[in-house]
Amino acid sequence: MNETIRQQLKHRTCRKYTDRPVSAEVIDTLIEVALRTASHMHMQAWSIIRVTDRAQKERLFEITKQPYMLEVPELWIFLVDCRRNYRIVEAQGYTGLAAQNLDRFMQGYIDACLAAQNVMTAVESLGMGGVYFGSIARDYAATCSILELPDLTFPVVGVGFGYPAEEWVIKPRLPAIFRVFENTYQDKISDLSDLNSYNKAMSEYCDQRRPNQPEGPFTEMLLNVMSHVFSDQSTLLQAIKAQGFVVD
Numbered sequence: 162m163n164e165t166i167r168q169q170l171k172h173r174t175c176r177k178y179t180d181r182p183v184s185a186e187v188i189d190t191l192i193e194v195a196l197r198t199a200s201h202m203h204m205q206a207w208s209i210i211r212v213t214d215r216a217q218k219e220r221l222f223e224i225t226k227q228p229y230m231l232e233v234p235e236l237w238i239f240l241v242d243c244r245r246n247y248r249i250v251e252a253q254g255y256t257g258l259a260a261q262n263l264d265r266f267m268q269g270y271i272d273a274c275l276a277a278q279n280v281m282t283a284v285e286s287l288g289m290g291g292v293y294f295g296s297i298a299r300d301y302a303a304t305c306s307i308l309e310l311p312d313l314t315f316p317v318v319g320v321g322f323g324y325p326a327e328e329w330v331i332k333p334r335l336p337a338i339f340r341v342f343e344n345t346y347q348d349k350i351s352d353l354s355d356l357n358s359y360n361k362a363m364s365e366y367c368d369q370r371r372p373n374q375p376e377g378p379f380t381e382m383l384l385n386v387m388s389h390v391f392s393d394q395s396t397l398l399q400a401i402k403a404q405g406f407v408v409d
Contacts, residue, residue, distance in 0.1 A: 164286075165282075165286065168282070168285050168286050169282065169285075171331065173290070173329045173330070173332060174290075174291075174293075174329065174332075175289075175290025175291055175292055175323075176229040176292060177232075177326040177327050178229075178232055178233060178234055178290070178323040178324060178325060178326055179324045179325070179326045181323070182234055182323075183235050183289070183324075188211075188235070190283070191280055191284065192209070194283040195209060195276045195279060196276075197279075198272070198276040198279045199275060200272050201268040201271065201272055202268075204265075204268060204269070204272070205246075205272070206241065206242055206246055206265065206268055206269035206272060207239060207240060207242050207269050207272045207276055207317070208239075208240045208242035208245070208314070209237050209238065209276075210237070210238045210308055211235070211237050212238060215231075218230060218236060219231065220307045221294075221304070221307055221319075223303075224296065224300045224303055224304060224307075225296035225297060225299065225319075226299075227294065229321070233292065233321030233322065234321075234322070235321065235322050235323055236294075236319060237277075237280070237321075238297065238304075238316055238318075238320075239273040239274070239276060239277045239317045239318050239319075240269075240273060240314050240316055240317060241266055241269035241273055241314060241315040241316075241317060242269060242314050243260045243261070243265050243269055243313040243314070244260075244311055244312060244313035244314050246260060247261075247313055258407060260313055261313065261405055261407045262406070262407050263406065263407065263408050266315070266408070270315075273317040273318070274317060274318065277293070277317070277320050280320055280322075281293075284320075288324070289322050289323060289325070290323070290324070290325035291320060291321060291322035292322070293319065293321075294319030294320070294321060295318050295319075297316050297318070297319050298316075301315075301396070301400035301401075302399075302403065304316045305403070310404065312404055313404065313406065314404060315400075315404050315406070329370065330366060330369055330370065333359065333362040333363055335359060336359065339355075353380055356380055359379055360378030360380060361378075363378060363379040363382070364376070364377070364378055364379075
């Protein structure tokens with residue numbers, strides 16, 4: 162097994178960081194890693210906002226409610242960015258709606274996710290740790306306002322990273338039998354008892370991570386999460402439309 166795979170198999174979320182800053186050289190390297198990520202039709206319809214202003218972090222924290230956002234040394238927000246390409250073709254006389262349609266939005270969204278994962282892999286290969294902030298989705302309109310996002314841009318995910326102050330245990334994952342299929346989709350869970358072993362592993366993980374805050378099994382956690390809606394679909398669609406995209 163090579164070192165790249167060894168690092169990937171050790172992936173875990175890092176929520177506590179030292180005061181050691183990430184050097185400018187490392188930041189430049191990680192930016193280049195992001196830029197080299199595969200892109201649909203070479204459209205490169207995504208961008209990064211590096212959040213360095215403490216006040217701006219505090220405003221984003223009001224959305225995410227995750228206190229480690231305030232302490233993470235580096236915070237990058239990955240965006241759909243169809244604006245740049247539209248301005249390029251607009252300067253050549255194009256006035257159509259292709260930049261605004263849902264297909265272009267999804268291409269940029271997927272590419273932004275790929276770039277974020279590419280950066281995280283590179284971060285961990287350098288001995289750092291990171292955390293995703295999908296929680297910026299709890300209020301897309303506010304996130305767009307804080308980041309001053311113009312039309313044809315949209316926030317996808319935040320990536321925070323730095324040098325870890327401690328190591329977390331690796332969180333158990335659902336076994337491949339439930340998630341990897343051949344040729345066609347297959348429902349592998351015939352009864353909740355099929356998840357007994359995974360429930361046990363997750364309970365042990367939670368007890369180790371937060372011994373004073375016992376949690377139920379994975380199946381109960383999933384029910385709690387799925388029962389709580391952070392933002393409904395109509396709010397999401399409204400936020401996308403407000404950024405100039407045509408999703409009807």
